[in-house]
Amino acid sequence: MFSSKHSSCTTILVGKKASYDGSTLIARNEDAGDAVNPKKFVVVEPEDQPRDYHAQLTKFAVKLPDNPLRYTSVPDAVPGKGVWGEAGINAHNVAMSATETITTNSRVMGADPFEPNGLGEEDLLTITLPYIDSAKQGVQRVGELLEKYGTYESNGIIFSDVNEIWYMETAGGHHWVAQRIPDDAYVIAPNQTGIQEIDFDDPDSFMYSKDLRKFARDNHLNLTNHFNFRKIFGSDTQLDRHYNTPRAWYGQRYFDPESVKDKSPMSNDLPFICHANRKITIEDIKFVLSSHYEDTPYDPFAPGADYKTVPYRPIGINRNQQLSILQLRPNMPSAYSAIQWITFASNPFNVLTPFYTNVINTPDCYRDTTETLDSHNAYWANRLISLIAADHYQALMADIEDYQLKEMGYAHERIAQVDKRISEKEAAGSHIVRALGQANARTADHMMKATEDLLTKLVVKASQDVPGSFTREHY
Template structure:
C-alpha cells in the first residue's frame, strides 16, 4: 500500500489573542508526494455523507452515525485513492484540518506497532467533521477511534471553534495526546512531533490516551524526569534536521526572530508553543506557508544556487496542492463568521481566496476539478502558473506579486462588503446570499488568474530554448 501520496504538510495555528482580529486561525499546506495531485472544493450535504464508510488504501471500514451535518471539504479531484478531505468547516462552525504527517521513533513503533488496516489521513475528515459540535469534541471522537481501530501512520490533527484550537498528535498504532493552543500563542508544525511537556492535571489544556502514562512506564520509554511527549514519542534524525526543523526555524525567525537568533535551521529544541512579537495576519500566514527561505543562503531561487542541491526542504514548493486557512471570527453573527481562505497549487505563485462556509454549494471553477488539464478551473490555472514561475522566477515574480497583492486586497474588501450585505438575513436567504457572493468572488479571481497566466505565457515564450530570431542573421 502507498501511503506517501499526501505526506509532507506544514501547519500554522494562531490563538484568538495572537491574531490580528481576535479570530482563531488554523492553516495547513497539503503537500503531495508528487507535483500534480488535483484538488477540488466542495460542500458535503448530510444525504451525501456515507453511513458505511470504506477506505480505499487501508481497507479500514466503519459504520458512521446517522446524524451528520453539512460541511466543506477539499478532497482529491477523483476518488480512486480515497477522499482525502483535508480541511473544512461544519454547520456548527467547527473546523478541522487533517493531517500533518509526523514522525515516531522506533522504540514506540516496537511497543505499539502501526495498524495496517487502521484509519489514516484518507479517512479522518470524513469520519469526524460532520459529527462534532466543538473543537474539544473532535479530539474526543478521534481519540476514541484511534484507541479502538488504530492507525497506519503518525499524524497531527487540528480542530478549532471560535474560542479554542486543539492540536492532536498520534504516536504508534493507538496512542495520542492533544494540547489546547494558548490564546496568546502560535504554533508551526513541520512533519515532526511537536507537543512538549504534558500536564496530566490540567484537563482544560491537555487530553491523552487513557493508558498513556502506564504505557510509557511499562515499556521504559521516558528517558528523563519530565513527561515530554516530543522526546518520548518523536524522532530526531538527519531527515528531521534537513526536511522538518528548518521550516519551523524559518517561521519562528519571521514571527519572533529574537528567540532563534542563536539557533540553526537544524536545531532539535525549537519551541512548540511560541509567541509572536506582533499580532498575526492572514498575510503573515500566507507568507510563511509560501516561503522558500527568502533572505537566507538557503533560497533555491537565489541566483547561483542549485535548487537540487539546497540542504533544506522549502515550505512553499512545487508539491503544494492546496492551502486552507480557516478563520472563525467572534465579532459577527455565527451564521456568517466562518471563512475558509483557499489557495490551489504551489504557494509561491498563488493567492488566498475567502469563501464563506455557510453555503449549500461551491463555485464550479473550484468544485469541478478533473484529472485532465482545464484552463477554466482554479486548480489547473494555478498549477500552470506555478510551472512557468519555477523556470522563470525572476522574470515573472513582479507580475505574480502584483497579482497577489491586488487579490488579497480584493479578498479583504469582499469580506467587509459581504458582511454588510447579509447583515440581518437568516436561514435560506442568508445561505443563498453567501453562496452568490462566493460565486462572484470566485469569478473575479479566476478571471484575474487567467489574465496573469496570459501575461506570463506571453512574457516567457520568446526566450525559451530553441527560439530563433531572424534579425540576427
C-alpha cells in the same frame, strides 16, 4: 503497511489573542508525493455523507452516526484513490484540518505497532468533522476511534472553534495526546512530533489516551524525569534536521527574529508553543506557508542558486496541492462568521480566495476539477502558473507579486462588502445561505478572471525567452 501519499505538510495555528482580529486561525499546506495531484473544494450535504464508511486504500471500515452535519471539504479530484478531505468547516462552525504527517521512533513502533488497516489521513476528516460540535469534541471522537481501530501512520490533527484550538498527535498505532493552544500563542508544525511537556493535572489544556503514562513506563520509553511527548514519542534524525526542523526555524524567525537568533535551521530544541512580536494576519500565514528561505543562503530561487544542492526543504514547494486557512470570527453573527481561505498548487505563486462556508455548494471553477488539464479551473490554472513561474522566477515574480497584492486587497474588501450586505439582508429576513452562495460565486468569478489574466501574461512573457528562440536580429 500502507504509506500516505500526502506526507509532507506544514501547519500554522494562531490563537484568538494572537491573531489580528480575534479569530482562531488554523492553516495547513497539503503536499503530495507528486507535483500534480488535482484537488477540488466541495460541500458535503448530510444526505451525501456515507453511513457505512469504507476506506479505498485499506480495509478500514466503520459505521457512522445517522445525524451528520453539512461540511466543506477539499478532497482529491481523481476518484478511486481515497477521499483525502483535508480541511473544512462544519455547519456548527467547527473547523478541522487533517493531517500533519509526523514522525515517531522505532521503540514506540515496536511497543505499539501501526495497524495496517486502521484509520489514516485518507479517512479522518470524513469520519470526524460531520459529527462534532466543538474543537474539544473533535479530539474526543478521534481519540476513541484511534483506541478502537488504530492507525497506520503518525499524524497531527487540528481542531478549532471560535474559542479554542486543539492540536492532537498520535503515537504508535493507538496512543495519542492533544494540547489546547494558548490563546496568545502560535504554533508551526513541520512533519515532526511537536508537543512537549504534558501536565496530566490540567484537563483544560491536555487530553491523552487513557494508558499513556503506563504505556510509556511499561515499555521504558521515557528517558528523563519529565513527560516530554516530543522526546518520548518523536524522532531526532538527520532527515528531521534537513527536511522538517528548518521549516519551523524559518517560520519562528519570521514571527520573532530574536527568538531564534541563537538557533540554527537544524536546532533540535525549537519550542512548540511560540509567541510572535506582533499580531498575526492572514497575509503572515500565507507568506510563511509559501516561503522558501527568502533572504537566507538557502533560497532555491536566489540568483545563481542550484535547487538540487539547497540543504533544506522549503515550505513553498512544487508539491503544494492546496492551502486552507480556516478562520472563525468572534465578532460576527454565527451565520456568516466562518471563512475558508483556499488556494491551489504551489504557494509562492498563488493567492488566497475567501469563501463563506455556510453554503450548500461551492463555485464550479473550484468544485469541478477534472483529472485532465483545464485552464478554466482554479487548480489547473494555478498549477500552470507555478510551472511557468518556477522556470522564469526572476523574470516573472514582479507580475505575480503585483497580482497577489491586488487580489488579497480585493479579498479583504470583498469580505467587508459581503458582511455588510448579509447583515442588511439578515435584518430583512432574507435567506442567508443562498446569499452567501451567490456571494461566493461572484468572488470566484473575479478571482478566476484575475488568475487567467495572469496566466496569459506569464505565458506571453515566458515565451519570448526559451531555447529555440530566433529572430531576424540574429543575422
